Amino acid sequence: xxxxxVLTGAGSADPCGRVAELLExxxxxxxxxxxxxxxxxxAKGKLTARERIELLLDPGSFNEVEQLRRHRATGxxxxxxxxxxxxxxxxxxxxxxRTVFVYAHDFRIFGGALGEAHATKIHKIMDxxxxxxxxxxxxxxGAGARIQExxxxxxxxxxxxxxxxxxxxxxxxxxxxLGPCAGGAAYSPALTDFVLMVRETSQMFITGxxxxxAVTGEEITQNGLGGADIHAETSGVCHFAYxxxxxxxxxxxxxxxxLPQNNRETPPRVNTGDPANRRSEELLNLVPADGSRPYDMxxxxxEIVDDGEYLEVHERWARNIICALARLDxxxxxxVANQPQTLAGVLDIEASEKxxxxxxxxxxxxxxxxxxxxVPGFLPGVDQEHGGIIRHGAKLLYAYCNATVPxxxxxxxxxxxxxxxxMDSQSIGADLTYAWxxxxxxxxxxxxxxxxxxxxxxxxxxxxEAMRVRMVKEYKAELMHPYYAAERGLVDDxxxxxxxxxxxxxxxxxxxxKHADLPSRKHGNPPQ
Numbered sequence: 094x095x096x097x098x099v100l101t102g103a104g105s106a107d108p109c110g111r112v113a114e115l116l117e118x119x120x121x122x123x124x125x126x127x128x129x130x131x132x133x134x135x136a137k138g139k140l141t142a143r144e145r146i147e148l149l150l151d152p153g154s155f156n157e158v159e160q161l162r163r164h165r166a167t168g169x170x171x172x173x174x175x176x177x178x179x180x181x182x183x184x185x186x187x188x189x190x191r192t193v194f195v196y197a198h199d200f201r202i203f204g205g206a207l208g209e210a211h212a213t214k215i216h217k218i219m220d221x222x223x224x225x226x227x228x229x230x231x232x233x234x235g236a237g238a239r240i241q242e243x244x245x246x247x248x249x250x251x252x253x254x255x256x257x258x259x260x261x262x263x264x265x266x267x268x269x270x271l272g273p274c275a276g277g278a279a280y281s282p283a284l285t286d287f288v289l290m291v292r293e294t295s296q297m298f299i300t301g302x303x304x305x306x307a308v309t310g311e312e313i314t315q316n317g318l319g320g321a322d323i324h325a326e327t328s329g330v331c332h333f334a335y336x337x338x339x340x341x342x343x344x345x346x347x348x349x350x351x352l353p354q355n356n357r358e359t360p361p362r363v364n365t366g367d368p369a370n371r372r373s374e375e376l377l378n379l380v381p382a383d384g385s386r387p388y389d390m391x392x393x394x395x396e397i398v399d400d401g402e403y404l405e406v407h408e409r410w411a412r413n414i415i416c417a418l419a420r421l422d423x424x425x426x427x428x429v430a431n432q433p434q435t436l437a438g439v440l441d442i443e444a445s446e447k448x449x450x451x452x453x454x455x456x457x458x459x460x461x462x463x464x465x466x467x468v469p470g471f472l473p474g475v476d477q478e479h480g481g482i483i484r485h486g487a488k489l490l491y492a493y494c495n496a497t498v499p500x501x502x503x504x505x506x507x508x509x510x511x512x513x514x515x516m517d518s519q520s521i522g523a524d525l526t527y528a529w530x531x532x533x534x535x536x537x538x539x540x541x542x543x544x545x546x547x548x549x550x551x552x553x554x555x556x557x558e559a560m561r562v563r564m565v566k567e568y569k570a571e572l573m574h575p576y577y578a579a580e581r582g583l584v585d586d587x588x589x590x591x592x593x594x595x596x597x598x599x600x601x602x603x604x605x606x607k608h609a610d611l612p613s614r615k616h617g618n619p620p621q
Contacts, residue, residue, distance in 0.1 A: 122160050122177035130201035139271065139294055140338050142182045142197035145232045148342040149195060150186035157184040158218060164210040169241040176202050179210045180235075183218040185227070188349050191361075194222035197232035200272055205235030207278070208242040212249025219256040226355035228265040230345060233282065233295075234272030250277050257284035262457035265352045269345055270295035270331075271338055273315070282330075286454055287348065287406075289333045290321035291341050297324060297331075329410040329443065351404060351418045351425050352458060359459045360425035365399040369422040369598040373397065376590040380467075382531050384507045387433045390415055390465065393505070394428055397421070397594050403428065406451055411443035416451035418460070422598045424605075427455035430465035431516070433506075440512045441472040442485040449488035452496055461499035461601055464517040470510045487620040490515045494522060495617060499604035501597060504528040504584070510536055519583050524607065525600050526583070529590050534578045540565055 125131060125141065134141055140148070146155055160182075163175040180202035185194045196218050198205035207215075222229040238246035260266055261284065268282035270290040274297045282288045282297065290297070298319035305311050305318065317323065324331035333348075335341040353360045373396040380388055394417060395401035403419035413436040417428045429448050431438035455462055471482060493500070493515070501524060502517045513534060519526040528534070544551070547564040554560035578584040588596050 118161060125199065125201050126176055134201055137294065141201065142199040142232065145271065145338065145342060146182060146195060146197055148339060149230060149345060150188060150193065154186035155184055156186060157182065159183060159214050162210055162214055164208050166208060166242050171241050178202065179208060179214065180205055181211045181214050183214045188346050191354060192225060192227040193230060193349065194218055194227055195230045195232065198235035200234045203239060205272065206237060206239040207235060207246055207249050208239035209245040209249055212252060216252045216256060219260065222264055223260050226264060226357065228267065228349060228352065228354065229260065230267045230269065232269050232271055233274050235278065236273060237276045237278045253281050254284060257281055262356055264355045265458065267345060267348065269341060270297060275301055287332045288330060289341050289345060290324060290331045291338055292321045292334060292336055296320055326409045329407060329447065332406050348404065356457055362423045365420055365423050367399040370595045372591045373594055374591045376593060380505055380531065384533060389434050390430045390432045393465065394419065394430060397597065399423065407447050411447040413438055413441065414444040414448050416448055421601060424601060425460055427451060427460045427462050428465065429462065431468045433467050436472065437469050438467050439469055439472040440486060440515065441477055442480050442482050445486045445489040449492040452492035456496035456498050459498060461604065462496065462517065463597060464502040466502060466504045466508045466516050467506045468509065468512040468516055469507055470512045484620045486515060491619045493517045497609040497611065499524055499601060499607050501525045501600050503593065504532040504534060506531050507533045524604055525585050527596060528575065528578065528584045528587050530575045530587055532575050
């Protein structure tokens with residue numbers, strides 16, 4: 094049981110005595126429930142809440158809010174256990190000199206479970222973050238709702254969800270999963286912009302392994318059901334997964350450096366020292382002219398962006414498309430690129446969802462978009478059609494059409510059919526569209542097109558195969574040469590691949606002051 098020390102007699106009126114009392118109370122709050130509880134946390138390979146905050150924020154910058162808060166609940170022995178902080182540490186500090194708000198569950202106190210006072214503290218810090226226009230980072234390590242407080246705890250989660258939603262697109266919200274997150278509690282991270290997890294120690298699921306076994310008979314471990322790797326590779330719930338807490342929290346600091354404070358600002362610009370007019374001759378060797386040959390689009394991105402550095406979002410989920418934050422001449426950009434190395438770079442359900450959400454995030458926080466196209470189309474198949482590729486693909490289309498930030502697209506090789514339109518073509522609002530001399534923009538590949546258009550001629554020919562080859566060559570010459578789209582104003586310029594970086598930098602400089610208004614409306618109704 095944790096209680097405040099009581100001073101009696103004349104000492105209680107002595108200012109020095111009062112200060113001593115305050116210092117003792119604060120020491121109790123900072124120390125936590127016991128050394129045993131701290132040792133138990135460390136034994137699991139986990140840091141304490143305060144140790145995590147120290148790693149996240151600049152040294153000495155943390156200002157705690159409501160450190161002395163205690164719950165008022167009674168029953169089930171709660172009246173005898175009233176620890177300071179009530180199991181959550183809230184406050185603000187700085188990351189690289191910029192204000193950041195934070196709350197961290199303290200698993201040592203009630204297992205980090207959320208009660209009424211605990212929730213009220215989180216509500217307050219969320220409101221402060223929005224009012225101050227600064228990012229909010231949650232360090233999650235809690236056992237869900239505090240059962241002893243019943244519906245009051247559930248209402249506390251409702252207040253968090255409502256604030257997550259209202260803050261969406263207003264301030265960056267980052268959820269760092271450092272322990273279990275089960276039941277309704279998992280919806281708060283799902284409402285935020287980014288979710289980071291640590292392997293082996295963090296899990297997220299709506300119903301745990303015991304419930305799954307009772308209902309379906311399936312046996313599975315916590316990590317097998319909702320561990321970091323599962324959410325990073327299979328479900329797409331987790332944007333980044335790391336081996337340890339220290340690395341994870343350092344990556345949060347890096348991520349924050351690429352984001353603005355709020356939706357009224359732009360991300361901080363830095364002098365990287367990488368020349369804006371640097372030529373990239375290597376690009377000519379990286380991308381084969383033969384559209385059927387795969388290559389690693391990640392290497393193309395490395396050649397173009399400052400110092401070859403970028404932060405890939407959802408790196409292990411929907412690998413046929415790359416979404417990354419990087420810098421061009423010091424300015425943060427969002428890169429969306431097809432990955433020919435996986436599924437030939439086609440768009441499918443997961444790739445559409447991944448890229449659509451990334452485009453929305455970039456647009457919300459004033460991050461220009463650079464789209465690199467090499468896409469043969471949408472993935473065909475019964476599973477894709479029955480899984481709703483139409484509505485899922487429309488999410489990416491909607492996101493691009495709705496985006497008002499500077500948008501530049503570059504066609505490296507093929508761009509076929511509806512996938513060409515969806516990947517930020519000029520027709521849906523790209524500000525500038527460039528292409529390499531290796532580009533092929535068409536309704537479909539030449540072989541497929543020739544088989545449709547010249548089906549009768551091929552069938553009636555004495556040598557059908559020779560006729561098909563001839564018709565394919567004719568179609569390519571007429572409709573798929575590199576300058577066809579440029580001649581019709583659908584591509585602004587065909588550029589030397591080695592000049593790609595300079596062209597993009599100049600274009601972004603021109604578009605920096607772009608302003609575009611959407612029609613007046615309450616909100617859109619995006620495809621689901």
